[in-house]
Amino acid sequence: MAKVYKQINPNRLRRRGMRAGAAVCALAAAACVACACVFRREIFLLLCLTAALGFSAWRLAGRAAVLQSGLAGEEAAAKALAGLPASYTVLCNVPVQVGGRRTELDAVAVGPGGVFIVEVKNHAGSIIGEADAPQWRQTRAGKGGRPINKMMANPLVQNRRQVELTRRLLEGEGVRCPVTGCVYFANSYITVHVRGAASVFTSAREMCRAIEKTPRAVSPAEAQRAVRAFGRAHLSV
Numbered sequence: 001m002a003k004v005y006k007q008i009n010p011n012r013l014r015r016r017g018m019r020a021g022a023a024v025c026a027l028a029a030a031a032c033v034a035c036a037c038v039f040r041r042e043i044f045l046l047l048c049l050t051a052a053l054g055f056s057a058w059r060l061a062g063r064a065a066v067l068q069s070g071l072a073g074e075e076a077a078a079k080a081l082a083g084l085p086a087s088y089t090v091l092c093n094v095p096v097q098v099g100g101r102r103t104e105l106d107a108v109a110v111g112p113g114g115v116f117i118v119e120v121k122n123h124a125g126s127i128i129g130e131a132d133a134p135q136w137r138q139t140r141a142g143k144g145g146r147p148i149n150k151m152m153a154n155p156l157v158q159n160r161r162q163v164e165l166t167r168r169l170l171e172g173e174g175v176r177c178p179v180t181g182c183v184y185f186a187n188s189y190i191t192v193h194v195r196g197a198a199s200v201f202t203s204a205r206e207m208c209r210a211i212e213k214t215p216r217a218v219s220p221a222e223a224q225r226a227v228r229a230f231g232r233a234h235l236s237v
Helices: 010-039 043-081 155-172 204-213 220-229
Strands: 003-006 089-098 101-111 114-121 125-130 135-141 147-153 179-185 190-195
Touching: 003 043, 010 043, 043 089, 043 101, 043 114, 043 204, 089 155, 089 220, 101 155, 101 220, 114 155, 147 155, 155 179, 155 220, 179 204
Parallel strands: 003 089, 114 179, 125 190
Antiparallel strands: 089 101, 101 114, 125 135, 135 147
């Protein structure tokens, strides 16, 4: 199995903060209702405040749920990539900054075939698009079974930017290593139809197989140099 190193994901702290904020807003809304019932003064103002606090609690809880979905997808990707051979090293939640440009890599697999940048999504439903289109269409079931359609940013565009920054990072460190990107949809309730994209996966097995089948391009020593370039010293198992 591959070695897996994880960086603390800032979204975990954001999710906790949003959940705490939602709880505080909900308690404050309940307190306003109690005051209106007991004192029977400024009832209209208290009801308006209750509505505002309730809406804030709902929004914060919704955002926390979105973050939780993303975190679950990243955990699933890390578990899948851990199944790669022992010649691979997997890094999770890797911050990269080159020339004032910043990004965070969901997962990086470094091995005989080079460096693989994996952008992880945890969407559900059906996604249709084209490899070079700026947006894709997502359709999922809403309440009562009614379909919900919305547009999402093409993750391949984001992944290409990540690949570019990673190449610049490695070049700056004097590491000669090919860099390849892919997008992995971790949710089991997803179907993806993207024309012209061979680097979009919905199966963990197929993603790992594609990584393993990449022709050997770097030596073990060079692969370890690439790992160190990502700041391995700052990662915890």
